[in-house]
Amino acid sequence: MSSLQQGMAACSTCPKMCRHVCPTAQGSVRESRTPSAKSTMGHLWESGLLELDDDVRQAFYDCCHCGLCLTHCEVEGVHLIAQTRHLRARLVEQGAAHPAVLDWAAFVAESGVLPGVSRDVLAHHAQPDAGARSLILMGMAAARWDADVIAAVLAQAAQRGEAVATLGGAETPTGGEAWDLGLEELAKQQAQALADQLNEGPWERIICLDPADALMLMHGWPLLGVTLTKAVVALPIWLAENPVYFVETWERVAFHDPAPLARGLEETEAPRALIRAAGAELVEPLYHGREGRCCGGDGGLPVTNPALADAITAESARELLRLGVDRVLTACPTCTGRLRLALGDALPVEDLSVWMLRHIHSEG
Ligand code: SF4
Numbered sequence: 411m412s413s414l415q416q417g418m419a420a421c422s423t424c425p426k427m428c429r430h431v432c433p434t435a436q437g438s439v440r441e442s443r444t445p446s447a448k449s450t451m452g453h454l455w456e457s458g459l460l461e462l463d464d465d466v467r468q469a470f471y472d473c474c475h476c477g478l479c480l481t482h483c484e485v486e487g488v489h490l491i492a493q494t495r496h497l498r499a500r501l502v503e504q505g506a507a508h509p510a511v512l513d514w515a516a517f518v519a520e521s522g523v524l525p526g527v528s529r530d531v532l533a534h535h536a537q538p539d540a541g542a543r544s545l546i547l548m549g550m551a552a553a554r555w556d557a558d559v560i561a562a563v564l565a566q567a568a569q570r571g572e573a574v575a576t577l578g579g580a581e582t583p584t585g586g587e588a589w590d591l592g593l594e595e596l597a598k599q600q601a602q603a604l605a606d607q608l609n610e611g612p613w614e615r616i617i618c619l620d621p622a623d624a625l626m627l628m629h630g631w632p633l634l635g636v637t638l639t640k641a642v643v644a645l646p647i648w649l650a651e652n653p654v655y656f657v658e659t660w661e662r663v664a665f666h667d668p669a670p671l672a673r674g675l676e677e678t679e680a681p682r683a684l685i686r687a688a689g690a691e692l693v694e695p696l697y698h699g700r701e702g703r704c705c706g707g708d709g710g711l712p713v714t715n716p717a718l719a720d721a722i723t724a725e726s727a728r729e730l731l732r733l734g735v736d737r738v739l740t741a742c743p744t745c746t747g748r749l750r751l752a753l754g755d756a757l758p759v760e761d762l763s764v765w766m767l768r769h770i771h772s773e774g
């Protein structure tokens with residue numbers, strides 16, 4: 411039995427210490443979508459004791475890889491994110507993948523980008539600079555959901571006098587979404603193709619605008635056997651790197667913690683320190699930091715169960731709306747885009763980097 415199979419077996423007998431935090435269990439209002447139930451089904455299916463039908467298969471996709479269960483789990487060897495990737499990869503191997511995954515893979519194979527992404531947006535921000543120490547990895551999510559973050563980061567680099575480069579229209583996916591969907595071979599190909607580009611450039615470090623990309627480069631690529639020879643920096647760390655001078659604001663703001671940043675990279679303080687430095691009043695939702703709610707946009711859930719992904723986003727949006735703040739800040743293009751759709755005109759949502767640009771003195 412592999413360590414993942416042992417983890418599923420252990421989880422299936424757990425008294426469900428994490429069931430109250432799982433957004434897919436809450437959003438679907440189904441006991442079969444709790445982490446323990448999904449582990450039980452995975453364990454029984456792999457043991458040949460449970461037939462695969464549409465509902466069992468869907469259970470393996472109903473996980474947004476938020477990692478909230480892991481923050482409450484004390485059982486050794488249990489890892490719902492690794493487990494669902496494994497189960498989805500087995501579905502692909504057996505020719506039983508969700509039809510939406512196959513459509514997604516066909517689109518990506520033909521276009522070279524992820525659905526919803528325009529290569530023109532990436533090309534528009536091309537910044538070749540042979541002398542740059544840092545490469546800005548713009549990311550598919552920024553190109554899809556929030557290109558303002560790209561412009562804001564390039565503007566702040568220029569203000570600081572820091573030479574940065576981008577790959578422009580040559581930038582390709584990290585493989586993270588393919589991996590999440592169980593398309594392991596495609597994920598490896600994508601990761602290797604991007605790693606080859608990153609490794610051959612003169613820059614010393616890669617600044618990722620999307621924390622999911624930073625997490626993939628730092629922790630996902632080694633698991634896929636892909637080597638990156640450069641340092642990786644998540645955007646909030648780069649924003650906090652140099653002293654900045656803020657024009658004070660009296661806004662009341664909330665910070666939505668992106669799951670890959672707060673739980674994947676365990677970074678919750680850098681964005682808050684920047685918000686406080688600008689004089690804003692930070693209002694925290696009940697669940698924040700490492701326990702913050704998910705936007706529903708990760709783990710491939712919008713591909714395989716868009717209605718459930720939207721229900722999760724709507725719940726996070728409702729919680730933020732109840733705070734009575736002037737603005738929601740976050741540090742992830744996917745969170746920004748999805749929360750904007752859910753909140754509409756009721757409450758503005760902005761990436762921290764875009765908000766900061768408005769609050770930095772020109773000499774800062
Ligand atoms: S993920 Fe951990 S805490 Fe949650 S049910 Fe499984 S073993 Fe228990």
Ligand code: SF4
Nearest residue numbers: 432473474476477479
């Ligand atoms: S990673 Fe998130 S969505 Fe998936 S089982 Fe754990 S809590 Fe639920």
